[in-house]
Amino acid sequence: MPVKDLVHGMNDVPERISFIASGLPYRDYMTVGVLVKSLNLKNETNIKTFGGIIPDNWIYVHDKSVKMGRIQVFNNWSPYMVKDVTNTVWLGLEYFCSEGDSLWALSDDDFAELAVSEMLKMSLIKSRDDVLDFHVERVKKAYPAYFDTYENMPELREYLDTIQNLYCVGRNGQHRYNNIDHSMCTAFEAVKNILSGSHDKSSIWNVNTEKEYHESK
Numbered sequence: 001m002p003v004k005d006l007v008h009g010m011n012d013v014p015e016r017i018s019f020i021a022s023g024l025p026y027r028d029y030m031t032v033g034v035l036v037k038s039l040n041l042k043n044e045t046n047i048k049t050f051g052g053i054i055p056d057n058w059i060y061v062h063d064k065s066v067k068m069g070r071i072q073v074f075n076n077w078s079p080y081m082v083k084d085v086t087n088t089v090w091l092g093l094e095y096f097c098s099e100g101d102s103l104w105a106l107s108d109d110d111f112a113e114l115a116v117s118e119m120l121k122m123s124l125i126k127s128r129d130d131v132l133d134f135h136v137e138r139v140k141k142a143y144p145a146y147f148d149t150y151e152n153m154p155e156l157r158e159y160l161d162t163i164q165n166l167y168c169v170g171r172n173g174q175h176r177y178n179n180i181d182h183s184m185c186t187a188f189e190a191v192k193n194i195l196s197g198s199h200d201k202s203s204i205w206n207v208n209t210e211k212e213y214h215e216s217k
Helices: 003-008 015-022 108-121 148-160 170-174 180-196
Strands: 026-036 058-060 070-073 089-097 131-144
Touching: 003 015, 003 148, 003 170, 015 148, 026 108, 089 108, 108 131, 131 170, 170 180
Parallel strands: none
Antiparallel strands: 026 089, 026 131, 058 070, 070 089
């Protein structure tokens, strides 16, 4: 649960704690999954892929002329995510936004049309006829942000840790940009605390605080 929502749902919270929680910022997220016949991109690597497509899982978009932020190629996460992995490609076109803004307010059809038009602009596909299907998802509070009252997070954490049977885990539970592995690790540490009867929450909060990133070890 997002820390902001957690504190808002509690009774008799000190005014200072409520102020910190209310000021925690987030970035929201929209994505459209687009099924296409093929990509207008060549695999110029020696990496073998299904259908000979590019080998990337994620591609960050730096073109300032489009709003798209990132592209996922689901075929490369797992061939089992695509019904016809040889002849079609499932793309996830990601957009970073704020809940209620002009992008968030678009209908699914209009959002998909924006995404397809940007695919054409960047020459990811040759024509609209390459698009077979689409699906839109909106994710609130996808990314905890590190400004506004975030600098007071230690104060908020100290208060929350006084509640013995409350365990703050995951990305939103700790207002920290944890990946899925780190998020699961915080849950594992919470379970250890429950089983041992420990009220020291430090092992939960210490996940993902080392300087080296896990996946690079």
